[in-house]
Amino acid sequence: MTVKNSVDEIQKRIDLGQINRTLTFLSVLVRPALFIGVQGLMVILFIALKYETPALAVTSWWTVYGTLVDFGCLLTIFLLLRKERIRIIDLLSFDKSKIGWDLLIGLGIIIIVFPLAVFTGYQIGSSSVYGSLHPVLPPGNPMTRTLPVWAAVYSKMFWWIISASTEELIYQGYALPRLQVFFGRKWPAILWVGFGWALQHSFLPFINLKYAIYAFLLFFPLTIALQLIYLRVKRLFPLIIGHWGMDCISVIFMISGS
DSSP: OGGGGSSHHHHHHHHHSSSSSHHHHHHHHHHHHHHHHHHHHHHHHHHHTTSSSSSHHHGGGGHHHHHHHHHHHHHHHHHHHHHHHHGGGGGGGOOOOHHHHHHHHHHHIIIIIHHHHHHHHHHHHIIIIISSSSSSOTTTOOOOOEOOHHHHHHHHIHHHHHHHHHIIIIIOOOOOOOHHHHHHHHHHHHHHHHHHHEEEEETOOOOOOHHHHHHHHHOOOOOOHHHHHHHHHOOOOHHHHHHHHHHHHHHHHHHEEO
């Protein structure tokens, strides 16, 4: 972590009343709340546009309207940090002298941590929710989607850059180190951040309650693993690199243009 985002500096700002306990706890829920809210607005828009099945049609578009969620999250971080008198860039912990290590850590996340964690979550979610390791997922699930060419291009070229960076900033750059200070221990902070982070995936998109629980369990192990790596390396940039790779790979294989 950079000096301004270190435990000692955060504790100083808490003592000065610059960091609000309640808002910090709620910060992990901002992203899932925005996703469900924006999806609801998109359904209303699709109804107005005379789509035959608007609630189903909108499930393909979360990598497009998700950028609105990212902007909402970045605005939230900006407003919270303004009271602390620090900047978003202070959360990045970028160190030019360690760029080689950051790239190596990011690569390790992509080729080792990502598949292992998702495989673990898949087994837990599939067996406990659907009672099978080969579940039939409901229509609208994000595994295969078709979008207009312009939306597919946007999703594959730009969405993942903004989305992955924003996720890491709000959950790990902002929430995790501050909650660690408030709790006085790491694991309660890790579990609460992991809850909010995995809950976000329940609404990517929201299809029904059963699928939402499955998606939560699918991604919960990954959110824990990423936090443990961050707490170990104490820099956010390698996590952003790894997250870029995870999201880029996912969106390339899950979306086709029409």
